[in-house]
Amino acid sequence: MTDPNDDMLDDLFGQARNVAPEPSEALVARVLADAAAVRHAAATPKPTLLDRFFDMIGGWPAAGGLVAATLGGLWIGVAPPASVEDFTAAMLGEQVAVGILSSDTVFDMDPLADG
Template sequence: MMMNPHDDMLDDLFAMARGEKPVPGDDLVARVLADADAIQPGVVTAATTSQKGLWPRLLEAVGGWPAISGLAAATVAGIWVGIAPPSSVEDMTASWIGDEVHVSLFSADLMLDEGALPDG
């Protein structure tokens, strides 16, 4: 790094400034302490809030009502696809697992079997 002749004078000036420790005057210290004494009685501590319950804390942690509504929509969609999957999902599942198995929730055969319905 090239030094300029003016840099030497500037370095000397900075060295002199570092050597002098600034000391505040007694009148400044007295005024600051008087201001602090005047303001201190007006300082009020923050009121403590009541402890929130589990559900409000969980709601806040998830992200509020918009996030809960998104989770509810995803849950309903997952149940819907689980109960009545599209054919593409059934084909993909069959290719992974092997045999395709159908489970009918409302089987007409089950309802029409003899003895399945009560008499009367």
């Protein structure tokens, strides 16, 4: 004997097999929008390390400010104004001068010549 509930289920599954599932238009639109976003994200180049550094410090204007401050500090360190030299001498108690290159070393070509 067969169970009438099983016959009803077989009929229901048979009807379901005959119906082709159709996605809604909203679902199709969302899937296509996601695909376009992924394609656009893949097409844009990844930022380089230098780009990420500039973004971190605030962009090109901040980098320009850092370069100007660095060059100003280098200038003051190499050729300090008299007031800075006087202040440093007063703080340290004595004036210290260190020559990086002497004029003899710059123009002395004898060690480089072969003879």
